[in-house]
Amino acid sequence: MAQLTCSSCGLAAEDDDLVCRGCSGNLSRAVGTRYPLPGPPPHLPEAGEEAPEVCPHCGAPVPVPGNQVCVACQRLLAEVRPPGTERSGERAPDPGSTRRDVPSALLRIRFGAVERTVTPGSTLLLGRDPAAHTTRGLLNPYDNVSRQHATVGLEPDGTAWVRDEHSTNGTFVNSSPAAAGARTPLRDGDVLRLAADCTLGIAVEQRGEGGRP
Template sequence: MPPPPHGREATLLPADAPGGPGQGQQHRPGPDSTAYMCPYCEAVLSNPAAAQCESCLRPLPQQGTPVLRVQFPTGELKVSVGQHLVLGRDAGQSPVAATFTQYDNVSRRHSTVWLDPSGTAWVRDEGSTNGTFVNGERLPRGVEAPLRDGDQLRLAADVTGTVQLT
């Protein structure tokens, strides 16, 4: 068995992993198929049910706290309350750049997704060349738009993900 992923890349579940997007539409990954991370210091949590982070010792959101998942063809991204995740091809700016490196029309720093304390998911275009779209509608640069369960989030022309709020 390969070693567990480390750092922010742990939010990515490859499409070919058990429970990944390529494994059937109705199946949702279980708690062991996606690594959980602290929304404050981004350390990978060995016990997602812990009351506080082992690294920064801050209290962790408990069960019932909303989670934003976006399933792209190349993997699933997971964002916890308070965490902002930059989507793009540049590993220096986007901790999940491996999800988008094969798409030349996705900007290095394309857009940002996050989940606010009230449980509302948001996306903002970061001045991308080819646009960020929610359900086919292009977002103006710098404009924040809410995301709902089932929305289609598209980066440029080629990369479409499905939003899940759990």
């Protein structure tokens, strides 16, 4: 019977040992070889010979260069492949393609303690209509707010605006009426009022490189 050895420190163990006497590692599972596939270990490359690809998880050789899953441990080979170890003809992933893009600006609409945000190129409908699903529940207590009262938006360049959607009781920016159907600029710190008593706070957050304010 083959001598049982600890997979952590390599110390020889008795058949009935459950833990290693040297490092207290768990010996309850049989210790496999580095290459669990049948047959001898893979050929070691000579000088100038390209090294064969091995699984980054268990060290088993990859018999076919195009394999996506290790034949020994069944884990994806690309999970922990370090930069510079791509297969021949394979492009390394662009770091920018995996990074979540951070908006260069942000428009915040505050309803008391509740806040809604608008990202560049997006709009938000304010009203009690079911189409205004993100604000309908907040504005339902205001009977004088129209079902589709106004729309706020943020341009890709960070310019914020509000457009009155021909509401019954009007839209106001810092107490000045906003023309129906036209965009009225919004600036950081403005107070947006719908009808007589629905007051919303405006914050326009311009961000620098890396998404930081």
